[in-house]
Amino acid sequence: MDTNTHGWTEVGPGCFARRYPSYDLTIGAVVGAVGILLVDTRASLGEADELRADLRRLSRAPVRWVVDTHWHFDHCFGNARFADAVIYGHESVPAMLEARADGVRAELSARSAEWATEMAALEVVPPGRTFASVAMADLGDRVVELVHPGRGHTDGDVVVRVPDADVVYVGDLVEESGPPSYGDDSYPLEWGATLDVVAGLLTTRTAVVPGHGTVVDHAYVGEQRGDLVGVAGTIRRLVEERVPIERAWEAAEWPWSREALAEAIRRGYAQLRDTRGRRTLPLV
Known part of the structure:
Protein backbone atom coordinates (compact mmCIF):
# COMPACT_ATOMS: atom_id res chain seq x y z
CA MET A 1 0.00 0.00 0.00
CA ASP A 2 1.43 3.42 -0.90
CA THR A 3 -1.26 6.08 -0.88
CA ASN A 4 -0.79 9.73 0.05
CA THR A 5 -3.10 11.22 2.70
CA HIS A 6 -2.69 14.94 3.43
CA GLY A 7 1.08 14.62 2.98
CA TRP A 8 1.33 11.30 4.79
CA THR A 9 2.30 8.21 2.84
CA GLU A 10 0.62 4.98 3.93
CA VAL A 11 3.46 2.45 3.84
CA GLY A 12 1.37 -0.39 5.26
CA PRO A 13 -2.16 -0.79 6.66
CA GLY A 14 -2.58 1.97 9.23
CA CYS A 15 1.15 2.80 9.11
CA PHE A 16 2.25 6.18 7.81
CA ALA A 17 5.40 8.16 7.09
CA ARG A 18 5.89 11.85 6.46
CA ARG A 19 9.11 13.45 5.27
CA TYR A 20 9.92 16.97 6.47
CA PRO A 21 12.42 19.31 4.76
CA SER A 22 13.92 20.35 8.10
CA TYR A 23 16.83 17.93 8.55
CA ASP A 24 15.12 15.76 5.93
CA LEU A 25 13.54 13.91 8.83
CA THR A 26 11.05 11.09 8.27
CA ILE A 27 8.38 10.76 10.96
CA GLY A 28 6.28 7.65 11.53
CA ALA A 29 2.69 7.25 12.75
CA VAL A 30 0.90 3.98 13.54
CA VAL A 31 -2.86 4.24 13.94
CA GLY A 32 -4.54 1.84 16.34
CA ALA A 33 -8.03 1.37 17.71
CA VAL A 34 -7.43 3.58 20.76
CA GLY A 35 -4.86 6.05 19.50
CA ILE A 36 -1.74 6.83 17.51
CA LEU A 37 1.81 5.71 18.17
CA LEU A 38 4.21 8.40 16.95
CA VAL A 39 7.77 7.64 15.91
CA ASP A 40 9.95 10.68 16.79
CA THR A 41 8.82 14.25 17.48
CA ARG A 42 11.12 16.56 15.44
CA ALA A 43 13.67 19.19 16.48
CA SER A 44 11.82 21.91 18.39
CA LEU A 45 8.49 22.88 19.89
CA GLY A 46 7.61 24.84 16.76
CA GLU A 47 8.32 21.85 14.55
CA ALA A 48 6.33 19.63 16.92
CA ASP A 49 3.38 22.03 16.65
CA GLU A 50 3.48 21.63 12.86
CA LEU A 51 3.63 17.86 13.33
CA ARG A 52 0.59 17.91 15.63
CA ALA A 53 -1.38 19.84 13.04
CA ASP A 54 -0.37 17.38 10.34
CA LEU A 55 -1.38 14.46 12.55
CA ARG A 56 -4.85 15.96 12.99
CA ARG A 57 -5.24 15.96 9.21
CA LEU A 58 -4.34 12.29 9.22
CA SER A 59 -6.58 11.18 12.11
CA ARG A 60 -8.62 12.66 14.93
CA ALA A 61 -7.31 9.94 17.26
CA PRO A 62 -5.07 11.13 20.11
CA VAL A 63 -1.33 10.46 20.22
CA ARG A 64 -1.09 8.06 23.14
CA TRP A 65 2.41 6.68 22.59
CA VAL A 66 5.67 8.19 21.38
CA VAL A 67 8.88 6.35 20.55
CA ASP A 68 12.21 8.19 20.51
CA THR A 69 14.38 6.21 18.11
CA HIS A 70 17.45 7.77 19.79
CA TRP A 71 18.49 10.86 21.74
CA HIS A 72 19.48 13.21 18.88
CA PHE A 73 17.72 16.57 18.93
CA ASP A 74 16.03 16.28 15.53
CA HIS A 75 14.21 13.18 16.75
CA CYS A 76 13.14 14.09 20.29
CA PHE A 77 13.31 17.83 21.04
CA GLY A 78 9.58 18.02 20.25
CA ASN A 79 8.67 15.59 23.06
CA ALA A 80 7.18 18.27 25.31
CA ARG A 81 4.29 18.76 22.87
CA PHE A 82 3.32 15.11 23.44
CA ALA A 83 3.89 15.00 27.20
CA ASP A 84 0.44 13.43 27.77
CA ALA A 85 1.56 10.37 25.83
CA VAL A 86 3.65 7.48 27.10
CA ILE A 87 7.12 8.26 25.72
CA TYR A 88 9.30 5.21 25.11
CA GLY A 89 13.06 5.18 24.64
CA HIS A 90 16.15 3.15 25.32
CA GLU A 91 17.38 3.29 28.91
CA SER A 92 20.49 5.25 27.85
CA VAL A 93 18.53 8.19 26.42
CA PRO A 94 17.64 10.17 29.59
CA ALA A 95 21.27 10.29 30.71
CA MET A 96 22.48 11.31 27.26
CA LEU A 97 19.93 14.12 27.13
CA GLU A 98 20.93 15.30 30.59
CA ALA A 99 24.61 15.31 29.64
CA ARG A 100 24.41 16.75 26.14
CA ALA A 101 21.15 18.59 25.51
CA ASP A 102 22.43 21.94 26.77
CA GLY A 103 25.40 21.80 24.41
CA VAL A 104 23.16 20.97 21.48
CA ARG A 105 20.81 23.84 22.40
CA ALA A 106 23.75 26.25 22.40
CA GLU A 107 24.92 25.04 18.98
CA LEU A 108 21.44 25.37 17.52
CA SER A 109 20.94 28.81 19.09
CA ALA A 110 24.08 30.05 17.31
CA ARG A 111 22.67 29.11 13.89
CA SER A 112 20.08 31.87 13.64
CA ALA A 113 17.82 34.18 15.61
CA GLU A 114 14.91 31.88 14.84
CA TRP A 115 16.69 28.88 16.32
CA ALA A 116 17.79 30.94 19.31
CA THR A 117 14.13 31.73 20.01
CA GLU A 118 13.14 28.09 19.61
CA MET A 119 15.88 26.88 21.95
CA ALA A 120 15.05 29.51 24.57
CA ALA A 121 11.49 28.13 24.72
CA LEU A 122 12.53 24.47 24.62
CA GLU A 123 11.67 22.08 27.42
CA VAL A 124 13.67 18.88 27.07
CA VAL A 125 11.45 15.94 27.99
CA PRO A 126 13.20 12.54 28.14
CA PRO A 127 11.35 9.28 27.61
CA GLY A 128 9.55 8.21 30.75
CA ARG A 129 9.13 4.54 29.77
CA THR A 130 12.61 3.16 29.17
CA PHE A 131 13.79 -0.35 28.41
CA ALA A 132 17.04 -2.22 27.83
CA SER A 133 16.19 -4.60 25.03
CA VAL A 134 12.53 -5.11 24.09
CA ALA A 135 9.19 -3.45 24.89
CA MET A 136 5.66 -3.62 23.49
CA ALA A 137 2.85 -1.10 23.04
CA ASP A 138 -0.75 -2.31 22.83
CA LEU A 139 -2.74 -0.05 20.49
CA GLY A 140 -6.01 -1.88 21.14
CA ASP A 141 -6.28 -3.80 17.90
CA ARG A 142 -2.57 -4.28 17.22
CA VAL A 143 0.66 -4.70 19.13
CA VAL A 144 3.78 -2.76 18.21
CA GLU A 145 7.21 -4.14 19.09
CA LEU A 146 10.07 -1.86 20.20
CA VAL A 147 13.54 -3.34 19.88
CA HIS A 148 17.04 -2.15 20.79
CA PRO A 149 19.08 -4.25 18.32
CA GLY A 150 22.49 -3.08 19.52
CA ARG A 151 24.81 -0.10 19.24
CA GLY A 152 25.37 1.67 15.94
CA HIS A 153 24.34 5.23 15.16
CA THR A 154 24.21 5.73 18.95
CA ASP A 155 24.22 3.45 22.00
CA GLY A 156 20.43 3.75 22.32
CA ASP A 157 18.95 3.10 18.88
CA VAL A 158 15.42 1.69 18.82
CA VAL A 159 13.48 0.20 15.92
CA VAL A 160 9.68 -0.01 15.80
CA ARG A 161 8.12 -3.11 14.24
CA VAL A 162 4.45 -3.38 13.30
CA PRO A 163 4.06 -7.13 12.66
CA ASP A 164 0.53 -7.15 11.23
CA ALA A 165 1.48 -4.53 8.62
CA ASP A 166 5.05 -5.77 7.91
CA VAL A 167 6.44 -2.28 8.53
CA VAL A 168 9.60 -1.41 10.46
CA TYR A 169 10.70 2.11 11.43
CA VAL A 170 14.47 1.97 11.87
CA GLY A 171 15.48 5.51 12.87
CA ASP A 172 19.00 6.47 11.85
CA LEU A 173 20.35 2.93 11.85
CA VAL A 174 19.53 3.11 8.13
CA GLU A 175 19.90 6.24 6.01
CA GLU A 176 18.39 6.72 2.55
CA SER A 177 18.95 10.42 1.79
CA GLY A 178 22.66 10.26 2.55
CA PRO A 179 25.38 7.98 3.94
CA PRO A 180 25.04 6.61 7.47
CA SER A 181 25.82 9.34 9.98
CA TYR A 182 28.85 8.55 12.15
CA GLY A 183 28.84 11.02 15.03
CA ASP A 184 30.99 11.30 18.10
CA ASP A 185 28.56 8.95 19.86
CA SER A 186 28.47 6.26 17.16
CA TYR A 187 29.82 2.71 17.24
CA PRO A 188 31.32 2.02 13.80
CA LEU A 189 32.75 -1.38 14.71
CA GLU A 190 29.36 -2.68 15.94
CA TRP A 191 26.92 -1.03 13.54
CA GLY A 192 27.00 -3.79 10.91
CA ALA A 193 26.26 -6.49 13.48
CA THR A 194 23.39 -4.40 14.82
CA LEU A 195 21.90 -4.30 11.33
CA ASP A 196 22.14 -8.11 11.27
CA VAL A 197 19.65 -8.07 14.14
CA VAL A 198 17.47 -5.55 12.30
CA ALA A 199 17.54 -7.75 9.19
CA GLY A 200 16.15 -10.58 11.31
CA LEU A 201 13.03 -8.47 11.89
CA LEU A 202 12.41 -8.05 8.16
CA THR A 203 10.83 -10.11 5.41
CA THR A 204 11.48 -9.65 1.71
CA ARG A 205 8.32 -7.52 1.58
CA THR A 206 8.87 -5.34 4.66
CA ALA A 207 8.50 -1.59 4.23
CA VAL A 208 11.53 -0.14 6.02
CA VAL A 209 11.17 3.50 7.06
CA PRO A 210 14.53 5.22 7.72
CA GLY A 211 15.02 8.22 9.97
CA HIS A 212 15.95 10.34 6.95
CA GLY A 213 14.78 9.74 3.42
CA THR A 214 12.23 7.60 1.65
CA VAL A 215 11.03 4.07 2.35
CA VAL A 216 13.45 1.26 1.48
CA ASP A 217 13.36 -2.53 1.54
CA HIS A 218 15.18 -5.59 2.87
CA ALA A 219 17.67 -5.56 0.01
CA TYR A 220 18.61 -1.94 0.64
CA VAL A 221 19.22 -2.67 4.32
CA GLY A 222 21.43 -5.59 3.30
CA GLU A 223 23.48 -3.41 0.98
CA GLN A 224 24.00 -0.71 3.62
CA ARG A 225 24.85 -3.36 6.20
CA GLY A 226 27.52 -4.69 3.83
CA ASP A 227 29.10 -1.26 3.51
CA LEU A 228 29.04 -0.74 7.28
CA VAL A 229 30.68 -4.13 7.85
CA GLY A 230 33.25 -3.23 5.20
CA VAL A 231 34.12 0.02 6.96
CA ALA A 232 34.55 -1.79 10.28
CA ARG A 267 36.24 6.27 16.87
CA GLY A 268 37.16 2.90 15.40
CA TYR A 269 40.87 3.48 15.96
CA ALA A 270 40.21 4.68 19.51
CA GLN A 271 38.06 1.67 20.36
CA LEU A 272 40.60 -0.83 19.04
CA ARG A 273 43.50 0.87 20.79
CA ASP A 274 41.53 0.84 24.04
CA THR A 275 40.74 -2.86 23.60
CA ARG A 276 44.39 -3.66 22.89
CA GLY A 277 45.41 -1.95 26.10
CA ARG A 278 43.17 -4.10 28.28
CA ARG A 279 44.21 -7.33 29.92
CA THR A 280 41.87 -10.23 29.27
CA LEU A 281 41.57 -13.54 31.06
CA PRO A 282 42.67 -16.60 29.06
CA LEU A 283 39.88 -18.69 27.60
CA VAL A 284 39.74 -22.16 29.13
Whole structure:
Protein backbone atom coordinates (compact mmCIF):
# COMPACT_ATOMS: atom_id res chain seq x y z
CA MET A 1 0.00 0.00 0.00
CA ASP A 2 1.43 3.42 -0.90
CA THR A 3 -1.26 6.08 -0.88
CA ASN A 4 -0.79 9.73 0.05
CA THR A 5 -3.10 11.22 2.70
CA HIS A 6 -2.69 14.94 3.43
CA GLY A 7 1.08 14.62 2.98
CA TRP A 8 1.33 11.30 4.79
CA THR A 9 2.30 8.21 2.84
CA GLU A 10 0.62 4.98 3.93
CA VAL A 11 3.46 2.45 3.84
CA GLY A 12 1.37 -0.39 5.26
CA PRO A 13 -2.16 -0.79 6.66
CA GLY A 14 -2.58 1.97 9.23
CA CYS A 15 1.15 2.80 9.11
CA PHE A 16 2.25 6.18 7.81
CA ALA A 17 5.40 8.16 7.09
CA ARG A 18 5.89 11.85 6.46
CA ARG A 19 9.11 13.45 5.27
CA TYR A 20 9.92 16.97 6.47
CA PRO A 21 12.42 19.31 4.76
CA SER A 22 13.92 20.35 8.10
CA TYR A 23 16.83 17.93 8.55
CA ASP A 24 15.12 15.76 5.93
CA LEU A 25 13.54 13.91 8.83
CA THR A 26 11.05 11.09 8.27
CA ILE A 27 8.38 10.76 10.96
CA GLY A 28 6.28 7.65 11.53
CA ALA A 29 2.69 7.25 12.75
CA VAL A 30 0.90 3.98 13.54
CA VAL A 31 -2.86 4.24 13.94
CA GLY A 32 -4.54 1.84 16.34
CA ALA A 33 -8.03 1.37 17.71
CA VAL A 34 -7.43 3.58 20.76
CA GLY A 35 -4.86 6.05 19.50
CA ILE A 36 -1.74 6.83 17.51
CA LEU A 37 1.81 5.71 18.17
CA LEU A 38 4.21 8.40 16.95
CA VAL A 39 7.77 7.64 15.91
CA ASP A 40 9.95 10.68 16.79
CA THR A 41 8.82 14.25 17.48
CA ARG A 42 11.12 16.56 15.44
CA ALA A 43 13.67 19.19 16.48
CA SER A 44 11.82 21.91 18.39
CA LEU A 45 8.49 22.88 19.89
CA GLY A 46 7.61 24.84 16.76
CA GLU A 47 8.32 21.85 14.55
CA ALA A 48 6.33 19.63 16.92
CA ASP A 49 3.38 22.03 16.65
CA GLU A 50 3.48 21.63 12.86
CA LEU A 51 3.63 17.86 13.33
CA ARG A 52 0.59 17.91 15.63
CA ALA A 53 -1.38 19.84 13.04
CA ASP A 54 -0.37 17.38 10.34
CA LEU A 55 -1.38 14.46 12.55
CA ARG A 56 -4.85 15.96 12.99
CA ARG A 57 -5.24 15.96 9.21
CA LEU A 58 -4.34 12.29 9.22
CA SER A 59 -6.58 11.18 12.11
CA ARG A 60 -8.62 12.66 14.93
CA ALA A 61 -7.31 9.94 17.26
CA PRO A 62 -5.07 11.13 20.11
CA VAL A 63 -1.33 10.46 20.22
CA ARG A 64 -1.09 8.06 23.14
CA TRP A 65 2.41 6.68 22.59
CA VAL A 66 5.67 8.19 21.38
CA VAL A 67 8.88 6.35 20.55
CA ASP A 68 12.21 8.19 20.51
CA THR A 69 14.38 6.21 18.11
CA HIS A 70 17.45 7.77 19.79
CA TRP A 71 18.49 10.86 21.74
CA HIS A 72 19.48 13.21 18.88
CA PHE A 73 17.72 16.57 18.93
CA ASP A 74 16.03 16.28 15.53
CA HIS A 75 14.21 13.18 16.75
CA CYS A 76 13.14 14.09 20.29
CA PHE A 77 13.31 17.83 21.04
CA GLY A 78 9.58 18.02 20.25
CA ASN A 79 8.67 15.59 23.06
CA ALA A 80 7.18 18.27 25.31
CA ARG A 81 4.29 18.76 22.87
CA PHE A 82 3.32 15.11 23.44
CA ALA A 83 3.89 15.00 27.20
CA ASP A 84 0.44 13.43 27.77
CA ALA A 85 1.56 10.37 25.83
CA VAL A 86 3.65 7.48 27.10
CA ILE A 87 7.12 8.26 25.72
CA TYR A 88 9.30 5.21 25.11
CA GLY A 89 13.06 5.18 24.64
CA HIS A 90 16.15 3.15 25.32
CA GLU A 91 17.38 3.29 28.91
CA SER A 92 20.49 5.25 27.85
CA VAL A 93 18.53 8.19 26.42
CA PRO A 94 17.64 10.17 29.59
CA ALA A 95 21.27 10.29 30.71
CA MET A 96 22.48 11.31 27.26
CA LEU A 97 19.93 14.12 27.13
CA GLU A 98 20.93 15.30 30.59
CA ALA A 99 24.61 15.31 29.64
CA ARG A 100 24.41 16.75 26.14
CA ALA A 101 21.15 18.59 25.51
CA ASP A 102 22.43 21.94 26.77
CA GLY A 103 25.40 21.80 24.41
CA VAL A 104 23.16 20.97 21.48
CA ARG A 105 20.81 23.84 22.40
CA ALA A 106 23.75 26.25 22.40
CA GLU A 107 24.92 25.04 18.98
CA LEU A 108 21.44 25.37 17.52
CA SER A 109 20.94 28.81 19.09
CA ALA A 110 24.08 30.05 17.31
CA ARG A 111 22.67 29.11 13.89
CA SER A 112 20.08 31.87 13.64
CA ALA A 113 17.82 34.18 15.61
CA GLU A 114 14.91 31.88 14.84
CA TRP A 115 16.69 28.88 16.32
CA ALA A 116 17.79 30.94 19.31
CA THR A 117 14.13 31.73 20.01
CA GLU A 118 13.14 28.09 19.61
CA MET A 119 15.88 26.88 21.95
CA ALA A 120 15.05 29.51 24.57
CA ALA A 121 11.49 28.13 24.72
CA LEU A 122 12.53 24.47 24.62
CA GLU A 123 11.67 22.08 27.42
CA VAL A 124 13.67 18.88 27.07
CA VAL A 125 11.45 15.94 27.99
CA PRO A 126 13.20 12.54 28.14
CA PRO A 127 11.35 9.28 27.61
CA GLY A 128 9.55 8.21 30.75
CA ARG A 129 9.13 4.54 29.77
CA THR A 130 12.61 3.16 29.17
CA PHE A 131 13.79 -0.35 28.41
CA ALA A 132 17.04 -2.22 27.83
CA SER A 133 16.19 -4.60 25.03
CA VAL A 134 12.53 -5.11 24.09
CA ALA A 135 9.19 -3.45 24.89
CA MET A 136 5.66 -3.62 23.49
CA ALA A 137 2.85 -1.10 23.04
CA ASP A 138 -0.75 -2.31 22.83
CA LEU A 139 -2.74 -0.05 20.49
CA GLY A 140 -6.01 -1.88 21.14
CA ASP A 141 -6.28 -3.80 17.90
CA ARG A 142 -2.57 -4.28 17.22
CA VAL A 143 0.66 -4.70 19.13
CA VAL A 144 3.78 -2.76 18.21
CA GLU A 145 7.21 -4.14 19.09
CA LEU A 146 10.07 -1.86 20.20
CA VAL A 147 13.54 -3.34 19.88
CA HIS A 148 17.04 -2.15 20.79
CA PRO A 149 19.08 -4.25 18.32
CA GLY A 150 22.49 -3.08 19.52
CA ARG A 151 24.81 -0.10 19.24
CA GLY A 152 25.37 1.67 15.94
CA HIS A 153 24.34 5.23 15.16
CA THR A 154 24.21 5.73 18.95
CA ASP A 155 24.22 3.45 22.00
CA GLY A 156 20.43 3.75 22.32
CA ASP A 157 18.95 3.10 18.88
CA VAL A 158 15.42 1.69 18.82
CA VAL A 159 13.48 0.20 15.92
CA VAL A 160 9.68 -0.01 15.80
CA ARG A 161 8.12 -3.11 14.24
CA VAL A 162 4.45 -3.38 13.30
CA PRO A 163 4.06 -7.13 12.66
CA ASP A 164 0.53 -7.15 11.23
CA ALA A 165 1.48 -4.53 8.62
CA ASP A 166 5.05 -5.77 7.91
CA VAL A 167 6.44 -2.28 8.53
CA VAL A 168 9.60 -1.41 10.46
CA TYR A 169 10.70 2.11 11.43
CA VAL A 170 14.47 1.97 11.87
CA GLY A 171 15.48 5.51 12.87
CA ASP A 172 19.00 6.47 11.85
CA LEU A 173 20.35 2.93 11.85
CA VAL A 174 19.53 3.11 8.13
CA GLU A 175 19.90 6.24 6.01
CA GLU A 176 18.39 6.72 2.55
CA SER A 177 18.95 10.42 1.79
CA GLY A 178 22.66 10.26 2.55
CA PRO A 179 25.38 7.98 3.94
CA PRO A 180 25.04 6.61 7.47
CA SER A 181 25.82 9.34 9.98
CA TYR A 182 28.85 8.55 12.15
CA GLY A 183 28.84 11.02 15.03
CA ASP A 184 30.99 11.30 18.10
CA ASP A 185 28.56 8.95 19.86
CA SER A 186 28.47 6.26 17.16
CA TYR A 187 29.82 2.71 17.24
CA PRO A 188 31.32 2.02 13.80
CA LEU A 189 32.75 -1.38 14.71
CA GLU A 190 29.36 -2.68 15.94
CA TRP A 191 26.92 -1.03 13.54
CA GLY A 192 27.00 -3.79 10.91
CA ALA A 193 26.26 -6.49 13.48
CA THR A 194 23.39 -4.40 14.82
CA LEU A 195 21.90 -4.30 11.33
CA ASP A 196 22.14 -8.11 11.27
CA VAL A 197 19.65 -8.07 14.14
CA VAL A 198 17.47 -5.55 12.30
CA ALA A 199 17.54 -7.75 9.19
CA GLY A 200 16.15 -10.58 11.31
CA LEU A 201 13.03 -8.47 11.89
CA LEU A 202 12.41 -8.05 8.16
CA THR A 203 10.83 -10.11 5.41
CA THR A 204 11.48 -9.65 1.71
CA ARG A 205 8.32 -7.52 1.58
CA THR A 206 8.87 -5.34 4.66
CA ALA A 207 8.50 -1.59 4.23
CA VAL A 208 11.53 -0.14 6.02
CA VAL A 209 11.17 3.50 7.06
CA PRO A 210 14.53 5.22 7.72
CA GLY A 211 15.02 8.22 9.97
CA HIS A 212 15.95 10.34 6.95
CA GLY A 213 14.78 9.74 3.42
CA THR A 214 12.23 7.60 1.65
CA VAL A 215 11.03 4.07 2.35
CA VAL A 216 13.45 1.26 1.48
CA ASP A 217 13.36 -2.53 1.54
CA HIS A 218 15.18 -5.59 2.87
CA ALA A 219 17.67 -5.56 0.01
CA TYR A 220 18.61 -1.94 0.64
CA VAL A 221 19.22 -2.67 4.32
CA GLY A 222 21.43 -5.59 3.30
CA GLU A 223 23.48 -3.41 0.98
CA GLN A 224 24.00 -0.71 3.62
CA ARG A 225 24.85 -3.36 6.20
CA GLY A 226 27.52 -4.69 3.83
CA ASP A 227 29.10 -1.26 3.51
CA LEU A 228 29.04 -0.74 7.28
CA VAL A 229 30.68 -4.13 7.85
CA GLY A 230 33.25 -3.23 5.20
CA VAL A 231 34.12 0.02 6.96
CA ALA A 232 34.55 -1.79 10.28
CA GLY A 233 36.69 -4.49 8.68
CA THR A 234 38.90 -1.92 6.97
CA ILE A 235 39.46 -0.04 10.22
CA ARG A 236 40.39 -3.28 11.98
CA ARG A 237 42.83 -4.23 9.22
CA LEU A 238 44.51 -0.83 9.24
CA VAL A 239 44.98 -0.95 13.00
CA GLU A 240 46.36 -4.50 12.81
CA GLU A 241 48.79 -3.35 10.11
CA ARG A 242 49.79 -0.41 12.31
CA VAL A 243 48.80 2.16 9.70
CA PRO A 244 48.76 5.57 11.46
CA ILE A 245 45.35 7.17 11.66
CA GLU A 246 46.72 10.14 9.68
CA ARG A 247 47.24 7.81 6.70
CA ALA A 248 44.08 5.74 7.07
CA TRP A 249 42.11 7.52 4.35
CA GLU A 250 44.78 7.14 1.68
CA ALA A 251 45.61 3.56 2.71
CA ALA A 252 42.26 2.00 1.82
CA GLU A 253 39.16 2.20 -0.36
CA TRP A 254 36.03 3.49 1.36
CA PRO A 255 32.33 3.47 0.35
CA TRP A 256 31.59 7.07 1.35
CA SER A 257 33.32 10.44 1.42
CA ARG A 258 36.19 11.40 3.69
CA GLU A 259 33.94 13.84 5.51
CA ALA A 260 31.29 11.17 6.13
CA LEU A 261 33.83 8.69 7.47
CA ALA A 262 36.17 10.91 9.51
CA GLU A 263 34.42 10.18 12.81
CA ALA A 264 34.07 6.46 12.03
CA ILE A 265 37.82 6.16 11.52
CA ARG A 266 38.62 8.19 14.63
CA ARG A 267 36.24 6.27 16.87
CA GLY A 268 37.16 2.90 15.40
CA TYR A 269 40.87 3.48 15.96
CA ALA A 270 40.21 4.68 19.51
CA GLN A 271 38.06 1.67 20.36
CA LEU A 272 40.60 -0.83 19.04
CA ARG A 273 43.50 0.87 20.79
CA ASP A 274 41.53 0.84 24.04
CA THR A 275 40.74 -2.86 23.60
CA ARG A 276 44.39 -3.66 22.89
CA GLY A 277 45.41 -1.95 26.10
CA ARG A 278 43.17 -4.10 28.28
CA ARG A 279 44.21 -7.33 29.92
CA THR A 280 41.87 -10.23 29.27
CA LEU A 281 41.57 -13.54 31.06
CA PRO A 282 42.67 -16.60 29.06
CA LEU A 283 39.88 -18.69 27.60
CA VAL A 284 39.74 -22.16 29.13
